[in-house]
Amino acid sequence: MSNISNKPHANWFNRRGWRDIIIVAPYAWLIAFFVIPFIIVIVMSFAKTATESPPFAFLPEWPYIRFETYIRLFSDSLYIRSTFISLYNAAIATLLCLLIGYPMALGITRVNKSAQRLLLMLIILPFWTSFLLRVYAWIGLMGKNSWFNQLLTVIYNAVVPSSWEVTGFQLMNTNFAVVLVMVYSYLPFMILPLYANLEKLDMTLNEAAMDLGSRPWQVFKDVTLPLSIPGIIAGGLLVFIPASGELIIPSLVGSAADPMIGRVIQQEFGSNRDWPMASTVAVALLLLLVVPLVLYNHFEARAGKAGGT
Amino acid sequence: MQKRPTFLLSMLFFGLTFFYVPILSMIFFSFNKSRLATVWGGFSTQWYGKLFSNKQILDAALLSLEIALLSATIATMLGTLAGLALARFRQFRGRATFSGLVTAPLIMPEVITGISSLLLFIMMAEWIGWPSQRGFTTITIAHITFSMTYVTTIVQSRLMSMDMSIEEAAMDLGSRPWQVLRDVTLPIISPAIVSGWLLAFTISLDDVVITSFTTGPGYTTLPMLIWSKVKLGVTPDINALATVIVLVVALGVTISAIILARTEHRRERDIQMAIAANK
Structure with a gap:
């Protein structure tokens, strides 16, 4: 499997001075600006909310820390509910991305090489334009007066009995809008790993x-689908994880009554100035997202062992 | 050989339509005269003018x-x-x-x-x-x-x-x-x-x-x-701004893709030539 030589001179910069600079610079940066901030968040989650600035405090004597926020996490229905809504929205969006993205990825592998390159380019291009503007484009389409909403209304009215007719759909500020825009924004993340996986499949098997x-x-059912499971898992995680923690989409098109967890964290931190609670929700969300990743790594390791030589 | 995968190709077409309709609609309404960004009120490029004078x-x-x-x-x-x-x-x-x-x-x-x-x-x-x-x-x-x-x-x-x-x-x-x-x-x-x-x-x-x-x-x-x-x-000036950004990005991505493909091509050709020269 590995073709990396272990000869002593193979690693050309494997000498003390070079090695140290190459390893230490990025390592130190990530510890300073990624690990330490996260440790601060964990410590903060055990503090108590205070009125002074910065708005948190620790108990003056042992054990210094409090679990108040963790108790609140389970006793206040807001947190459980918003977590549930987040996971639900993310799961539906992931499933829809798979249902739309899988045939698209498979379709790309069925055309010639230069058409493949063009199609991939067309799929990646929207991803390079601003995320915010892609959400904005949908706000323009979902308003009650927009041509898209009107078109849906006309189609709907033509199908249903006249007593059910409507003048327009309430699309904005609903969970439906959140899922729709998530599917739109994250679909390339599903298509690309699926394509990478499907493209490598041996057509002679088919x-x-x-x-x-x-x-x-x-x-399809007996050959292609089982062989593409690694691609499905990779694409699924690439959609599911950012979708669960999404902040922009629910803030712009979501319903304030059914907040997603990212929005709750931001509100606790911003308008409520409750830093310990915001930190606690952040820690909880991360634990929730780490579990599927650990499972994924486990799968990967097993697949590597099974497929390796 | 297999028959044409009609279903897969129509899904591709559907998916690409899904990708591009919102963006094209946004670009279209950037030329809207009306302040209401979603109702057409005639052609105008006024929002672009306003955009480039907005400090x-x-x-x-x-x-x-x-x-x-x-x-x-x-x-x-x-x-x-x-x-x-x-x-x-x-x-x-x-x-x-x-x-x-x-x-x-x-x-x-x-x-x-x-x-x-x-x-x-x-x-x-x-x-x-x-x-x-x-x-x-x-x-x-x-x-x-x-x-x-x-x-x-x-x-x-x-x-x-x-x-x-x-x-x-x-x-x-x-x-x-x-x-x-x-x-x-x-x-x-x-x-x-x-x-x-x-x-x-x-x-x-x-x-x-x-x-x-x-x-x-x-x-x-x-x-x-x-x-x-x-x-x-939604306001037309953001539509205008979005259009400018989309065009700049599309241009940038296309140019860099071409340059990357060229250098890659040249590298492969050099390798081929080196191999040929050593034969």
Whole structure:
């Protein structure tokens, strides 16, 4: 598997001075600006809210820390509910991305090389434009007077009995809008790993199955789909994880009555000035997201062991 | 041969329509005469004129560009070093932690990165008196931290796929380590470094969540300005701004894709010629 030589001179800069600079500079940066801030958040989650500035305090005597915010995390329904809404929205968005993205990724592998390159470019291009503006584009489409909403209304009215007719849909500030915009924003993250995976699949396997009399659907179900599971998992995580912690989309198109967890963290920190509570929710969210990742790494390690030589 | 995959191709068509209709609609309404951004009131380019005379927007765009240039450059240096360390040093103390650290910012929800960076800067101000005010420097530091790991991922995978024997050959022929780095390794991984820089630049230019946590009074980047305007509703001047951004990005991506493809092509041709010459 690994073709990296272990000869002593193979690592050309494997000498003390070079090595130290190359390792220490980025390592030190990440510890200073990523690890330490996160330790501060963890410590902060055990403090108590205070009125002074900065607005937190520790108990004056042992054990110094408090679990008040962690108790509140489970006793106040806001946190459980918003976590549930976040995971629910993220799960639906991930599923929709998979249902739309999988046939798209598979479709790309079925055209010739230069068309593949063009299609990939077309899929990546919106991703390079501003995230905020892509959300904004949907705000323009979802308003009650917009052509898109009107078009939906006309189609709907043509189908349903006249007593059900509506003048426009309430799309903005709903969970539906959040899921829709999430699917729109994160779809490339699903397509790209799926494409990378599907493109490597051996087409002769498909042909063999066809020759043995399998129908196209059976070939897909028995050959392509099982082999693309690593791509599905990678794409799924790339959509699910950022979607669960999403802040921009729910703030702009979501309903204030059904907040997602990212918005709750921001509100606790910003308008409520409750830093310990914001830190506690942040720690909880991270624990929740770490679990699927650990599972994923476990899968990866097992797949590597099974597929390695 | 199989028959044409009609279903897959129609899904591709549907998906691309889904990608582009909102953007095209946004561009279309930037030429709307009416103040109501979603109801057509006749053709006009007035919003573009207003856009280019709006000092607030121009200042914000300039600040965003400055931060993105600086943070992408430093992030590329640090990220490339981290990529070299992970791809070339099989073992060093804390390697497992380091490789975990390099992927962590990629999956960290932005709101958590934002809060933790802000808390760091506040605590630093309490303990060592710096930074006394948040603004350009604090935003840049936060952007470097989360964009350098993207550079690392790209550079590392390029290094992993690179033929190590070229470096070994240069060493065997008596090159000093820094000469190998300068003449062999860096030229080979340069497309990855360029892609990494572009990605870091775009991420910094686009960020609103982490910026809004780490900024201070008087420092409004372009995404923050758009964010505050978008919260108030849809207006044609944002459509005009969006159109300009989309066009600049499309142009930039196309040009850089062409340049990258050319250099790659030339490199492959050079390799072919070298092989042919040695036969």
